[in-house]
Amino acid sequence: MGLTLGDVDLDRVATLTAREESEFRSRRTRSRELWQEATEYIPRGVPSSFQDTPPQPVFIDHGKGSHVWDVDGNEYADFHNGFGVMVVGHAHPAIVAAVESQMHRGSHFAQPVAENIVVARELARRFRQPQWRFTNSGTESTLDAIRLARGFTNRERIIKIEASYHGHHDALLVSVEPPVDAMGDADFPNSVPMTGGIPASTVALTTVVGFNDLASLERAFAAHPGEVAAVIVEPAMMNIGFVLPDDGYLAGMVETAHRHGAVAIFDEVKTGVTIAPGGATERFGVVPDIVCLAKAIGGGLPCGAVGGRADIMATITDGKVAQLGTFNGNPLTTAASRATLLEVLTGQAYSHLDALTEELSGGLRDVMSEYQLPFHVVSMGARGCVTYREEPVRNYRDYAAMDKSLAYISWLYQSNRGVLMAPGAEENWTLSVQHTSDDVKRYVANFRELARDLKA
Ligand SMILES: Cc1ncc(COP(=O)(O)O)c(C=O)c1O
Numbered sequence: 181m182g183l184t185l186g187d188v189d190l191d192r193v194a195t196l197t198a199r200e201e202s203e204f205r206s207r208r209t210r211s212r213e214l215w216q217e218a219t220e221y222i223p224r225g226v227p228s229s230f231q232d233t234p235p236q237p238v239f240i241d242h243g244k245g246s247h248v249w250d251v252d253g254n255e256y257a258d259f260h261n262g263f264g265v266m267v268v269g270h271a272h273p274a275i276v277a278a279v280e281s282q283m284h285r286g287s288h289f290a291q292p293v294a295e296n297i298v299v300a301r302e303l304a305r306r307f308r309q310p311q312w313r314f315t316n317s318g319t320e321s322t323l324d325a326i327r328l329a330r331g332f333t334n335r336e337r338i339i340k341i342e343a344s345y346h347g348h349h350d351a352l353l354v355s356v357e358p359p360v361d362a363m364g365d366a367d368f369p370n371s372v373p374m375t376g377g378i379p380a381s382t383v384a385l386t387t388v389v390g391f392n393d394l395a396s397l398e399r400a401f402a403a404h405p406g407e408v409a410a411v412i413v414e415p416a417m418m419n420i421g422f423v424l425p426d427d428g429y430l431a432g433m434v435e436t437a438h439r440h441g442a443v444a445i446f447d448e449v450k451t452g453v454t455i456a457p458g459g460a461t462e463r464f465g466v467v468p469d470i471v472c473l474a475k476a477i478g479g480g481l482p483c484g485a486v487g488g489r490a491d492i493m494a495t496i497t498d499g500k501v502a503q504l505g506t507f508n509g510n511p512l513t514t515a516a517s518r519a520t521l522l523e524v525l526t527g528q529a530y531s532h533l534d535a536l537t538e539e540l541s542g543g544l545r546d547v548m549s550e551y552q553l554p555f556h557v558v559s560m561g562a563r564g565c566v567t568y569r570e571e572p573v574r575n576y577r578d579y580a581a582m583d584k585s586l587a588y589i590s591w592l593y594q595s596n597r598g599v600l601m602a603p604g605a606e607e608n609w610t611l612s613v614q615h616t617s618d619d620v621k622r623y624v625a626n627f628r629e630l631a632r633d634l635k636a
Pocket of ligand 1: 316475
């Protein structure tokens with residue numbers, strides 16, 4: 181036996197992975213053809229580089245309810261749910277009706293519509309922020325939040341958390357998953373650009389600190405007195421698995437920001453309306469100064485929103501800060517958003533999601549204990565993941581030290597047995613209101629098969 185994790189033999193993982201990859205490819209030949217054809221016109225053959233993951237992209241044909249079908253005819257229970265967007269499930273009748281009805285009445289005017297007020301009022305109620313503006317993606321929401329914070333404070337520096345992803349604009353595409361040999365000291369992490377094309381002067385304005393580490397945050401403020409406009413966090417990190425805030429961390433982060441005259445921003449693009457009706461703000465009982473939303477609030481249409489304290493949002497009212505966009509609050513997204521928030525994601529829907537999560541997490545825990553696997557489950561509302569180590573992951577340094585081969589083989593097992601998961605060790609599952617106990621049982625059965633094969 182070679183390298184092991186607990187008593188899981190990593191050589192065995194490698195052998196099973198090769199078998200599953202070959203099975204995966206053999207059942208996705210049409211996807212492969214399309215992928216190759218696409219590369220003639222589309223770099224890497226995919227619309228976003230996140231969609232090009234090993235062993236190959238899967239082209240989807242259609243989705244209905246909690247299931248999707250790929251172009252090779254493979255059917256899946258969908259736990260990927262479009263990177264956490266489709267909490268309503270696919271082709272939900274209420275969303276279809278809302279969008280169809282709006283299409284007949286016109287899909288775009290670049291003029292306000294009455295429904296904007298309905299959606300803003302509901303977001304204000306859920307997230308306890310009085311004023312809202314709309315955007316078209318999570319990237320736009322965090323971009324606007326940063327601009328608001330800079331405009332409000334007349335400062336330029338941003339503090340972000342190591343390994344948080346906040347979308348693809350320059351200021352925050354820093355230390356997203358920095359290479360281990362470049363990330364620097366844990367007490368003073370380096371600011372590492374994720375991609376070419378970002379000016380060094382922009383990277384220099386982004387200071388990086390560890391998650392769940394108030395001392396590191398305090399040090400960052402001390403190193404840049406009077407310079408910091410904002411601290412932005414994913415209140416629960418969902419781009420390195422699912423990392424929960426320590427008790428008191430979020431309240432401490434907001435208090436620290438305020439003590440230094442900075443604005444506290446929660447990026448709730450993934451947590452918003454998924455881990456609770458009012459996202460992390462509600463679940464952890466901490467209200468920041470600005471909340472960024474996108475993904476699940478739009479029922480599957482491109483969407484986003486940024487909400488904030490009255491005095492911060494007043495910088496838009498008085499013209500100090502520009503918040504703009506041709507498609508902001510467009511009627512189609514707004515109709516879908518209204519139906520999502522008011523008709524689909526009801527109290528009953530959240531009870532259903534909680535019950536499914538409990539069944540799924542409980543089933544996975546039973547398998548782990550039966551096969552004595554040194555893993556654990558993190559879950560909350562519609563979201564969750566298996567973490568492939570025994571101890572909780574508290575920050576990127578913990579995550580970076582983990583062996584990713586188990587996450588990958590688990591993804592392959594699920595894919596080859598009718599469960600679509602978001603690719604990558606860093607991803608987690610998303611349940612929808614249309615998921616059933618049968619979907620959850622399929623997930624657990626696949627995990628059991630993996631456990632059995634790992635321990636065979
Ligand atoms: C926490 C978080 N913020 C922002 C974004 C960016 O959202 P979008 O891809 O809609 O621009 C993402 C995307 O995954 C995200 O996970």
